[in-house]
Amino acid sequence: MTAPITVAIVEDKEPIRQSLTILINGAAGFSCSATFADAESALLDLPLQCVDVVLMDIDLPGMNGIDCVRQLKGLCPQTQFMMCTVYDEDEMVFEALKAGANAYILKRSPPHKLLEAITELHQGGSPMSSTIARKIAGSFYVQPPGSNELDVLTARERDILNRLSKGLSHKEVAGELVISPTTVRKHIFNIYEKLQVHSRVEAVNKYLGRK
Incomplete structure (x- = not known):
């Protein structure tokens, strides 16, 4: 056996x-x-x-x-x-x-x-x-040279990232956009994947540097 x-x-x-x-x-x-x-x-x-x-x-x-x-x-x-x-x-x-x-x-x-x-x-x-x-x-994806990484984000994802860049918490973002915190987390997951980042700090830095 x-x-x-x-x-x-x-x-x-x-x-x-x-x-x-x-x-x-x-x-x-x-x-x-x-x-x-x-x-x-x-x-x-x-x-x-x-x-x-x-x-x-x-x-x-x-x-x-x-x-x-x-x-x-x-x-x-x-x-x-x-x-x-x-x-x-x-x-x-x-x-x-x-x-x-x-x-x-x-x-x-x-x-x-x-x-x-x-x-x-x-x-x-x-x-x-x-x-x-x-x-x-997703971590292996390399953004083509010269492209704006933020172009891959939807309008809602940009709204969320903009609020994160201002220091708002997930709950505060959800309140301002009238959506649930769970929905905010799902959008943030998609943002991380699209921007190829692993943290809120990295995502915000890319947003502030590219917008």
């Missing part, structure tokens, strides 16, 4: 940690061999184990998950690291990948997608949630 894929979980929220443990242990071909509520515990124990995959949250008490991966990568060279988080901001994604994460999955992914991602990672792939993969692909 093929040995099961051994998985360790680093997640501070107990209900999520338990749900992931039940999911993994209940699926054929998988085994959850260890769970940790913080990065510090994982740093102490994981180098002593030979797990195949680590599911790592980012927002942990004490040391965050990205710094934990950065340290564990050298201590556990055969282990594959998958970020499993609610964060889809560009800064988080690229910092995690630079730290040594091999995959990036959002917690809202369906259970079967998570299991598929673990299998793909174990087999040598680098699974990403679709929104994350799009961010990665």
Whole structure:
């Protein structure tokens, strides 16, 4: 019989940690061999184990998950690291990948997608949630010389970027434009993709320098 894929979980929220443990242990071909509520515990124990995959949250008490991966990568060279988080901001994604994460999955992914991602990672792939993969692909786009980058933005996106440049919060922008904060965040995501930036500061700088 093929040995099961051994998985360790680093997640501070107990209900999520338990749900992931039940999911993994209940699926054929998988085994959850260890769970940790913080990065510090994982740093102490994981180098002593030979797990195949680590599911790592980012927002942990004490040391965050990205710094934990950065340290564990050298201590556990055969282990594959998958970020499993609610964060889809560009800064988080690229910092995690630079730290040594091999995959990036959002917690809202369906259970079967998570299991598929673990299998793909174990087999040598680098699974990403679709929104994350799009961010990665978009980061390679190079704006043609001489073109105005702001031309790719819609009028609403320009309105939002203009307000961000004045220091307004997402909630304040939503109030002025009479739209929901969620809609504002979606527009900002599109702005980041179109301008090929990873933060509000970069987007505003491009806007102020190009308008």
